[in-house]
Amino acid sequence: MKRFKWVLVLMFIVLLSTMGIAKVKIQFWHAMGGWRIELLQSMAEEFMKTHPDIEVEVQYTGSYRDTLNKLIAAVRAGNPPHVVQIYDIGTQVMIDGGIAVPMQELIDNDPTFDLGAFMPQVLNYYRVNGKLYSMPFNSSNPILYYNKTLFKEAGLDPDRPPQTFEEVIEMGRKLVKKDAQGNIIQGAITWPFHCWFFEQFMANQNAPLVDNNNGRTGRPTKAIFNSPAGLKIFKFWKQLTDEGLMINTKKEDWTGARQLFLSQKVAMLISSTSDVKLMEMGSKENGFELGTAFLPRPADSESGGVVIGGGSLWIIKGHPKKEVEAAWEFVKWMALPEQQITWHKNTGYFPVRKDAVSRLLFSGYYAEHPDHLTAMMQLLLSKQTYATNGAIIGAFPEIREIVETAIEKMLNGEMTPEEALAWAEKESTKAIQAYNELYE
Amino acid sequence: MARKLTPYFLLIPAFLIIGLFIYWPAVYSFNLSFHRETPFGTRMIYVGLKNFKRLFSSQVYTDSVKVTIAYVTLSVTITVILSLFLAMLLNQKIPAVRLYRTFIFAPYAISPAIAGTLWTFLLNPVVGHVNYFLMKTFGIQVEWLTTKPYAFYAVVFATVWKMMPFDIIFYLAGLQSIPDELLESARIDGASLWKRITKIIVPLLSPITFYLVIMNTITTMFAAFAIIDVMTKGGPANSTTTMIYRLYLDAFAFQRTGKAAAESVILFLIMAVITIFYFRLVEKRVHYQ
Known part of the structure; x- marks a missing residue:
């Protein structure tokens, strides 16, 4: 009988304690595969330690594309997550969907939050119509990685990487190695076959992709990348391929391009700054000296800059106030300098805050990791214009596919660079108009 | 009365599942094909047949139809002929034939995505085994996966490799059911191997062949998504973008739900024609024992 009483008391205590710290549960969906799954999980656990009243359920939901699709399905089923990571080019679709709590509202209601601490380059990308809809999280740019060891072998100055399209071709000719039959044993350059590089080469010449100031001052109505700047990129790509200087990967094959570079099958690689850490380690493993440089551009073009790529965190509507508040706490925490530094050091995506950058600088981090400095400097030196702020287009995923197809048609000799570019622009305009019809 | 109702009662679970997972989505996509919809479903606009008109006036879509026809015809023909040949070899009374059979059936047990990855490795232009051998x-x-027309051949090759074991199993079963006396007497009568194959084996196997052609057509038209997605993502220049891959892109990459629904209706109609053809014409004409 006595024992029974004790059990009752115990049960009562347990009941009380669970009621006392009734946890708010929030879900966080992200698209960061590989080792980053564990990294984000451990970051969330860190958050739960400091915020015992909030429980974050972290879920890796596949690629950016899969994550957006899962979000759409979840929203339609009335069961969306609280926080979700969406890629840069999904921004307009998310805004038009009207399913998110605009981050600006939460920021404005929270006096403890200082938006001024964020890098203007990052804010300029994610701010649409003067409003921040999502919290910048993982941001990257493309940079040129090069193999200093192979540069020396080819008789080139390892401290003088190419900075123009012309130099890439010129140096590339010296770097390429062919056998007796004319087959390529070692290529000069590669980058993942992705429209992102076309977009970046455009911004680097300060050229916009669509009208209405790259979609920044109003919904874009047509594509305008059939310009001298666009043609220079197409011709560059074509010439590199025709001369056998460039090894083209499969569509969107980031790993393939990285492997070509790390296995020293090519001397140069243009890829995301989010790979800096992998490259630093990979070059050591494979025994060559790594160099990094800014994205090249045509010598006779106006100089522009690079566009922010990556993803941001969105808070989805339709949850009780308490949960939205908890989600805001989490998003806010993820954007703190400490977390941004952890995230940066473990991935290579750069910190989105100035105070995180200055902390890294003072600790001597950039002296030890000059390649991260290259990435940061390139971003800071980018001119801030509508072109370099990046285009805001609802039909962006479709336009990417169209441009990629056009480039393939050009490389396979079905179209001249002029024809391919004109075709891509025409098809992109159709996609933009089809998208706009939905919101007329 | 109760006894009469029992069968219907027992059928309810099956009907519920079919209705929920087959009929309801089918009706829904039919309806959707006459509409356009925002990505999050916040707005739905009735557009009549506009989705279909747009599809048929779009060169990208008609190209995907052409690719599908070429891809289906080529891979189904090669698969069926090669499988028959391999099945006849595997039907020989040779030592360790079971071992060969197991090896040859292995691709069937592999998921299409893994098959795609495997071939991507083998066909890698720089470090792949196929190019090493050719070199x-x-x-x-x-450049197998990035240039025309090699990417298309590569995808056909991987599809054939993946689909063949299924056909071989059926052909083996068919071959084993052909009575030995029939072939024996033909041989005694002086019929050459070629004669025996064309006059006895092929006609006797014709029901299986027709079944396999239909099944393979369905597989290549509707289920060959993973191999393409992993190997080429529809490239280069859409040369491996089949109708089902285009449908995937429109639905899940570009969020054009209405257009994608129209595409699925077109695929449904093609499927319906194939099925009717199969039941009406083929079943009657094919030679049964």
Whole structure:
């Protein structure tokens, strides 16, 4: 009988304690595969330690594309997550969907939050119509990685990487190695076959992709990348391929391009700054000296800059106030300098805050990791214009596919660079108009 | 009365599942094909047949129809002929034939995505085994997955490799059911091997062949998504973008739900034609024992 009483008391205590710290549960969906799954999980656990009243359920939901699709399905089923990571080019679709709590509202209601601490380059990308809809999280740019060891072998100055399209071709000719039959044993350059590089080469010449100031001052109505700047990129790509200087990967094959570079099958690689850490380690493993440089551009073009790529965190509507508040706490925490530094050091995506950058600088981090400095400097030196702020287009995923197809048609000799570019622009305009019809 | 109702009662779970997972989505996509919808479903606009008109006036879509026809015809023909040939070899009374059979059936047990990855590795222009072999023996280098028309051949090749074991199993079963006396007497009568194959084996196997052609057509038209997605993502220049891959892109990459629904209706109609053809014409004409 006595024992029974004790059990009752115990049960009562347990009941009380669970009621006392009734946890708010929030879900966080992200698209960061590989080792980053564990990294984000451990970051969330860190958050739960400091915020015992909030429980974050972290879920890796596949690629950016899969994550957006899962979000759409979840929203339609009335069961969306609280926080979700969406890629840069999904921004307009998310805004038009009207399913998110605009981050600006939460920021404005929270006096403890200082938006001024964020890098203007990052804010300029994610701010649409003067409003921040999502919290910048993982941001990257493309940079040129090069193999200093192979540069020396080819008789080139390892401290003088190419900075123009012309130099890439010129140096590339010296770097390429062919056998007796004319087959390529070692290529000069590669980058993942992705429209992102076309977009970046455009911004680097300060050229916009669509009208209405790259979609920044109003919904874009047509594509305008059939310009001298666009043609220079197409011709560059074509010439590199025709001369056998460039090894083209499969569509969107980031790993393939990285492997070509790390296995020293090519001397140069243009890829995301989010790979800096992998490259630093990979070059050591494979025994060559790594160099990094800014994205090249045509010598006779106006100089522009690079566009922010990556993803941001969105808070989805339709949850009780308490949960939205908890989600805001989490998003806010993820954007703190400490977390941004952890995230940066473990991935290579750069910190989105100035105070995180200055902390890294003072600790001597950039002296030890000059390649991260290259990435940061390139971003800071980018001119801030509508072109370099990046285009805001609802039909962006479709336009990417169209441009990629056009480039393939050009490389396979079905179209001249002029024809391919004109075709891509025409098809992109159709996609933009089809998208706009939905919101007329 | 109760006894009469029992069968219907027992059928309810099956009907519920079919209704929920087959009929309801089918009706829904039919309806959707006459509409356009925002990505999050916040707005739905009735557009009549506009989705279909747009599809047929779009060169990208008609190209995907052409690719599908070429892809289906080529891979189904090669698969069926090669499988029959291999099945006849595997039907020989030779030592360790079971071992060969197991090896040959293995691709069937592999998921299409893994098959795609495997072939991507083998066909890698720089480090792949296929190119290494071509380089050593003929001194040539082929960019298998990034140039035309090789990417298309590569996808067909992987599809055939993946689909063949299924056909071989059926052909083996068919071959084993052909009575030995029939072939024996033909041989005694002086019929050559070629004669025996064309006059006895092929006609007797014709029901299986028709079944396999239909099944393979369905597989290549509707289920060959993973191989393409992993190997080429529809590239280069849409040369491996089949109708089902285009449908995937429109639905899940570009969020054009209405257009994608129209595409699925077109695929449904093609499927319906194939099925009717199969039941009406083929079943009657095919030679049964």
